Amino acid sequence: MICLRSACRDYLMGTQTVHALDGVDLDVEAGEYVAITGPSGSGKSTLLHIIGLLDRLSQGSYELDGDDVTHLSDDELALVRCETIGFVFQFFHLVPRLSAAANVELPLILGGIAAGEREERVQAVLQSFGLADRADHRPDQLSGGQRQRVAIARAMVTKPAILLADEPTGNLDRSSGKEVIHILETLNSDGLTLLVVTHDPELSARANRRLHIVDGAITKDERGAG
Amino acid sequence: MRSLDILRYTTSSIVGYRARSLLLLFAMAIGVASVILLTSLGEGARRYVTGEFSALGTHLLIILPGRSETTGGAPPLLGETPRDLNLDDALSLERIRQIRRIAPIAVGSAPVSWQGRERESMVLGTTADFLALRQLRMAQGRFLPAMDPHRSAPICILGSRVRKELFGSQSALGQWLRIGDRRFRVVGTLGSEGRSIGVDLQDVVIVPVASAQALFDTPSLFRILAEARTAADIPTAKAAVARAIRDRHEGEDDVTVITQDAVIATFNRIFRALTLTVAGIAAISLAVAGILIMNVMLVAVSQRTAEIGLLKALGATQHRILLLFLTEAGLLSLAGATIGLGLGSGAAWMVGEFYPALPMTPPSWAVFAALGTALSIGLVFGVLPARRAAALDPVIALAGR
Numbered sequence: 001m002i003c004l005r006s007a008c009r010d011y012l013m014g015t016q017t018v019h020a021l022d023g024v025d026l027d028v029e030a031g032e033y034v035a036i037t038g039p040s041g042s043g044k045s046t047l048l049h050i051i052g053l054l055d056r057l058s059q060g061s062y063e064l065d066g067d068d069v070t071h072l073s074d075d076e077l078a079l080v081r082c083e084t085i086g087f088v089f090q091f092f093h094l095v096p097r098l099s100a101a102a103n104v105e106l107p108l109i110l111g112g113i114a115a116g117e118r119e120e121r122v123q124a125v126l127q128s129f130g131l132a133d134r135a136d137h138r139p140d141q142l143s144g145g146q147r148q149r150v151a152i153a154r155a156m157v158t159k160p161a162i163l164l165a166d167e168p169t170g171n172l173d174r175s176s177g178k179e180v181i182h183i184l185e186t187l188n189s190d191g192l193t194l195l196v197v198t199h200d201p202e203l204s205a206r207a208n209r210r211l212h213i214v215d216g217a218i219t220k221d222e223r224g225a226g
Numbered sequence: 227m228r229s230l231d232i233l234r235y236t237t238s239s240i241v242g243y244r245a246r247s248l249l250l251l252f253a254m255a256i257g258v259a260s261v262i263l264l265t266s267l268g269e270g271a272r273r274y275v276t277g278e279f280s281a282l283g284t285h286l287l288i289i290l291p292g293r294s295e296t297t298g299g300a301p302p303l304l305g306e307t308p309r310d311l312n313l314d315d316a317l318s319l320e321r322i323r324q325i326r327r328i329a330p331i332a333v334g335s336a337p338v339s340w341q342g343r344e345r346e347s348m349v350l351g352t353t354a355d356f357l358a359l360r361q362l363r364m365a366q367g368r369f370l371p372a373m374d375p376h377r378s379a380p381i382c383i384l385g386s387r388v389r390k391e392l393f394g395s396q397s398a399l400g401q402w403l404r405i406g407d408r409r410f411r412v413v414g415t416l417g418s419e420g421r422s423i424g425v426d427l428q429d430v431v432i433v434p435v436a437s438a439q440a441l442f443d444t445p446s447l448f449r450i451l452a453e454a455r456t457a458a459d460i461p462t463a464k465a466a467v468a469r470a471i472r473d474r475h476e477g478e479d480d481v482t483v484i485t486q487d488a489v490i491a492t493f494n495r496i497f498r499a500l501t502l503t504v505a506g507i508a509a510i511s512l513a514v515a516g517i518l519i520m521n522v523m524l525v526a527v528s529q530r531t532a533e534i535g536l537l538k539a540l541g542a543t544q545h546r547i548l549l550l551f552l553t554e555a556g557l558l559s560l561a562g563a564t565i566g567l568g569l570g571s572g573a574a575w576m577v578g579e580f581y582p583a584l585p586m587t588p589p590s591w592a593v594f595a596a597l598g599t600a601l602s603i604g605l606v607f608g609v610l611p612a613r614r615a616a617a618l619d620p621v622i623a624l625a626g627r
Contacts, residue, residue: 054539054620075543082541093536093624097242107540109231154540 001161001193002028002051007060009046009216020046022216023060028195030161033188035207036197043216044197045166051195052085052164053077065161082111086155088184090167092147094139094154100146101126101135104154111158125153129183145176152183162193169200181206236554239530246526247558250519254562254604255569257515258596261508262570265592267577268504270584272497277585279490285326285454286359286486287464289319289471291446309480310446311471313375313435318470319452324463328452329356330375330435334442338431340392340403347388348430349405351438359453362427367399367414370434378437382410386418387428405431406441460485505592512596516603519562523555523604527611534615535623547616548609555608556601563600567593 009021020043028034038044049055050062053069061070069080094103101122108118126132129149139147148168155163165184169177181203188194196207204210212220240247291311316330332351337344354372357364369383382405389398398412410433418428439445454463464483471481527534537547570588578586615623 049621052539054624056619075545078538078541078543080541081539087539089624093532093539095533095536097238102238106537109228109235110537110540110542110546112228114228115231158541 001030001032001065002026003063004050005061005063007050007062008058009043009050009055010058019216021050021057024216024218026211026218028193030193031188031191032193033185033208034195034211035204035209036195036211036213037199037201037204038213042213044213046216047213048164048166048195048197051162052087053081054087082107082158084161086158086160086163088148088151088155088163088165088168090170092139092151092171094147094150096139099136099138100131100142100150100153103139103150104157107154107158121157125157129153143176144172145179148172148176148180149183152180152187156187160192162195163187165194165196167197167199169198169203177203232550232553233557236550236557239554240558243526243529246522250522250526250558250604251562251565253515253518253522254559254600255566257512257519258563258566258600259570259573260511260515261505261592261596262567262588263573263577264504264508264511265501266570266574266586266588267584268497268501269589269592270574270578270586272494272501273585274583275493275497276490279486279493285457285460287325287452287454287460287467288484288486288489289450289452289467290482290484291449292480292482309475309478311450311481312445312447313439315471315474316447316450317375318474319450319467322463322466322470324454324459324466326453326455327355327359328450329353329359330450331356331448332435332438332442332444332446333448334438334444336406336441338388338392338403338405340401343392345388345391347405349438349441350430350432351435351441352432353435356432356451359451360427363417365415365417366397367412369414370432373434375434376436377434378440379434380408380410380437381413381434383414383416383432384412385416385426385428385430385432387426388431389415405433408437408441410437460487501589505595508592508596509599512599516599516607519559519600519603520607523607524611527551527608527615531615531618531623532625534612535618535620535625538616538620539624544616548613551612551616552605552609555605555612558608559601559604562604563597566600567597570596 004024004026007021007024007026008019011018011020022043024047036044036047046055050057057070061068063069064080065084069077072080095106098106104122104125105118108121113121123132126135129152131146131149131153134142134146134150139150142150163184168180168184172180184194184196185206196203198204208223210220210222211218289311291309313330316328319325319328329352334349335346336349338347338349352370353375354370356362357369365386367383370381373379382403384392384398392398392403393401398415401412402409403412404410416427433441452463452467454460464485467483468479468481472479534547537550574586574588578584
């Protein structure tokens with residue numbers, strides 16, 4: 001499903017070139033549950049952004065679902081993101097002035113879905129994440145766990161094939177974190193491809209596959225229950 | 227994305243960032259309102275003066291001694307000594323076919339006294355036709371009788387203010403008063419409306435022209451007023467007047483004939499320049515408002531870089547994000563400009579209520595310029611920073627940098 005070959009991503013920091021990704025080869029099959037770990041600045045977020053088409057490769061190639069997406073234009077990338085990829089961020093990134101339902105509705109609005117169908121899908125996804133009674137609340141009226149659940153609902157409302165989560169529990173207390181992980185794993189067991197960047201060894205131990213990244217290269221690739 | 231959704235999304239952000247939106251509306255409204263109000267004032271003043279000149283009388287020609295190369299304006303102060311105009315010059319103009327009536331004018335200043343009250347007043351010597359020519363109205367009594375202009379007579383007509391100051395509430399009609407060293411009987415008083423360029427007719431005493439010339443011991447005239455029969459006659463009348471005077475002055479062109487149109491045109495030009503000046507001032511205020519709009523927009527958009535990043539991550543194209551911000555800036559600018567238009571017109575209307583003589587209507591070019599400038603500033607500075615943000619990598623935009 002995801003196929004990276006000799007993937008490099010260089011940044012220019014002043015006069016110095018930083019290799020955030022340095023020749024990464026990676027294959028991820030549909031339905032996998034991958035945890036990406038590594039020290040700060042190792043390039044794990046960059047890898048996630050590359051996979052999520054939020055960032056572009058400096059060198060190498062990227063095939064998504066058998067299509068080469070390395071050289072797509074910005075607008076084509078936007079379309080692919082809209083249709084196949086869902087994001088969950090550490091800091092939720094909800095639009096503060098919109099209600100939970102309106103935040104979830106956002107990707108559908110951008111996708112040009114008719115109002116009636118949007119309504120139904122938003123209701124359904126809020127219901128399944130236990131947020132039906134919070135639909136009209138703004139993000140600042142929700143707890144951290146609820147906010148992250150709204151963010152997951154927003155990522156899932158377009159029914160993407162891949163969900164990318166960047167430290168989804170990094171900003172949550174323990175019990176909310178567990179709740180969120182439980183939701184993500186349930187989605188994965190229903191066939192969703194799930195990639196999670198995390199610092200938390202307990203969380204990474206739950207994944208079927210664990211990638212460890214140091215200095216932009218994959219140093220460990222373990223499979224099976226940790 | 228459907229247009230209705232675009233509208234809904236942008237209104238949600240307009241309402242959501244209330245302080246920003248209000249600031250922007252305020253800046254826009256002030257800018258537009260000031261342009262409209264200021265240009266209304268300039269335009270009102272211009273129309274007021276033009277109106278005053280039209281009220282002077284119709285188809286008027288003014289004949290001044292001395293040669294002026296320009297039309298309109300004051301007669302030259304320096305230069306060759308001109309031959310004076312005299313009463314016979316004036317009377318010779320009556321024979322011109324295109325001239326309906328003439329009024330010679332001799333002017334001087336003299337003390338006017340009655341029973342121990344005295345004031346310095348302008349004394350204007352003229353003939354019976356002056357009343358019709360200047361379209362004046364008598365308050366009491368009658369005007370100068372039609373008589374031989376060469377004959378003096380001890381009668382006078384008082385301007386309304388002179389009458390009030392000398393006689394107070396008493397009746398002036400039939401009273402004898404003293405002008406300089408001569409005695410005159412009051413035969414009439416003028417209504418209070420006669421006021422126009424230079425001479426305030428409320429402050430004059432009118433006597434027969436020969437009496438004024440005797441009083442000031444001069445055979446010359448200050449000027450001659452003549453009325454053409456129709457507007458179309460004015461150019462011919464002007465040429466005929468010049469010819470008649472030239473014939474009497476041994477072939478020398480030593481008078482200036484000003485037509486009312488020329489005077490009005492001159493003042494029109496002056497006031498158009500004034501309106502433009504005022505418009506310049508207004509344009510500066512609009513520019514200041516524009517800079518305010520620009521700043522508010524810049525800050526607002528940079529605050530929302532993260533939102534733009536999120537929209538990109540969720541699959542919005544650059545084009546779509548631009549469309550969103552363009553709609554938002556457009557809605558805000560439009561609302562601000564409309565409020566400004568309302569405020570400006572309202573203020574202009576209020577001024578018009580307090581000073582009914584000023585016709586306060588903003589010139590249409592000013593309205594278009596104000597609205598156009600405000601809208602384009604709002605749009606450009608709403609979209610430029612959004613364009614920059616939309617071109618950022620989503621990752622960087624998400625981090626809000």
